[in-house]
Amino acid sequence: MRILVTGAAGFIGSHTSERLSDMGHEVLGVDNFSDYYDVKLKELNARTLSEKGIEIKKIDLCIDDLSSLFEDQIDYIFHFAAQPGIAVSSTFNDYISNNFIATQRLLDAIERLDDKPFFVNIATSSIYGLQATMTEVEAPMPASWYGVTKLAAEQLVLAYSRRGLLQSTSLRLYSVYGPRERPDKLYTRLIDCGLNDKAFPLYDGSERHLRSFTYVQDIVDGIVSVIGREEVTNGEIFNLGTEEENSTATGIATVEKILQKKIKIDHKPARPGDQSRTKANIYKARKLLQYDPGTSLEDGLREQVAWFKENFK
Incomplete structure (x- = not known):
């Protein structure tokens, strides 16, 4: 399959891109190489991926034309790109732009396609709030701009699924x-x-x-386990992390x-x-994705x- 990974030069995005390539998929990565932290680390990740034949395009999902990403058929999207953390240097507008608007623009580009990819939204346990111990069906209570905007982005993606505009799932990651x-x-x-x-x-x-400090390769195990399980994951939310x-x-x-x-x-x-x-709480992921971090x-x-x-x- 041909798979698009946003935020591919970042921490978890780069590991997932590498795993998908090792699984035999063709991976196209995009990243805006933000200076939120030292760009040299992203450049190091990008070089590592390039050596494995994974192309990374420098694209800002908030402002750039996204049509070039879909010139060839894309079967799957793993959407990591986001404004991370709760740093005091990040403004509310940073979170709105990079977490919500970027997701909306990506979805808007997909909506115009005849053959739409399966959309995997990468969410966070910060959605739950100060005590992130809940199941996927309990009401989130985010307590930070990061958590609020990531919840909004998640619900936007799932709204597209509810309206039958595409198939999608959202994965809430824990302390990777x-x-x-x-x-x-x-x-x-x-x-x-x-x-x-x-x-x-x-x-x-x-x-x-x-x-729930979770090793990155255990997280990637859960992320890629969605592939081939579209029927049971479409429209669903899954917690991924260690117990x-x-x-x-x-x-x-x-x-x-x-x-x-x-x-x-x-x-x-x-x-x-x-x-x-x-x-x-990974009962659902264990049951439906056979997820077992160790x-x-x-x-x-x-x-x-x-x-x-x-x-x-």
Whole structure:
């Protein structure tokens, strides 16, 4: 199949693109190479994909003409492109534009096609709010601009399915980590601080936060499992993550164990909208997608530390 991946130079998008290519699919990637974080990391990911024969076009879904993406038949879309996280540097307009408007423009381009691809929307556990422990049928209560706009984008995609305009599914991901993780995320920052003798910024109370830290390859297993299951996934939402909970304090201790070094801590005020607990309820994904994540936190972090040392140390 010919598959379009948006946000293909990003963390999870690049891993998914690579997996799809290894599965024998033809992958076309798009990314706007945003400077939200150091573009060099996206360029590194893009080079890795290019070596595997995966083309990445520099396209901004918010403003550029998208017709070139559909000159040849596209069978599937995996939509990762988004404004991530809850950074204070991101404005509400950033989230509206990159999470909602970009999705709407992509859907608008698809609506004009005679043969429409199956649309896989990549959502987030932030949709649920401060306590992300719910099933897919419970009411979301997002507490951040990120969560609000990702929920809006998800519902827009599913609205197209409800109206019979295309087939789609939405996957809510939980606390993904591993090689290529963004530099603003927990474990990349911890590893960087530990290896380079920097102080790690720890937000007040966050050491007690509980997370379903999920290794990226386990997440990709769930994402690609949608292929071939269109009948059971169309119009549906799935949680993807590990059922194992670990605190931020445990995460810090695990990185210190792997590095065999104590990490300096710089205490910061609490961040508004930050989740206090996530625990992935994956009963539905286990039943319908045969999803079964199994990588331990320590094993996954050892892989991430090795990747960081190879590329940045």
